[in-house]
Amino acid sequence: MTARPRPHLPMRPVWLCRNCAAPWPCSPAQLDLIAEFYGHSIALAFYLAASMHEAIDDVYGLGLRPSSPAMHARFLGRLSLARWPRRSPRL
Template structure:
């Protein structure tokens, strides 16, 4: 019996990947999200924006101050790169 690969899901409130411990969405999570939302890029952007807001809320809940530009790059910044690479 072959073990199923573990999904790369966020662990809250740290928003680290449960599988690889990288900041979520990690590379494998990004690939999985692109696959899951294929053809629905606007829905993916909304999902990631909502996740970013939850992550910001969690950071404040931990008594820290989030870096808005870093959070944007982490959650949404890679979307334009993913769309560009799919076009070529």
């Protein structure tokens, strides 16, 4: 029997990956999210933006001051990977 791979989910309130301990969303989590939200890039953007706001709230709750540009790059910086070209109109 093959072991199922552990999902790359966030560990709150520090927002590190439970699997690889990288800042979440880590590269495997980003790829998983892109696959999960395939064809729904706007929904993915909303999910990641909501996650970013939750992470910012959690960082403030820890008594730290998050860097807004760093958080934006971390959560929303790879959204261009989730964009797919539109189908060309049929003639």
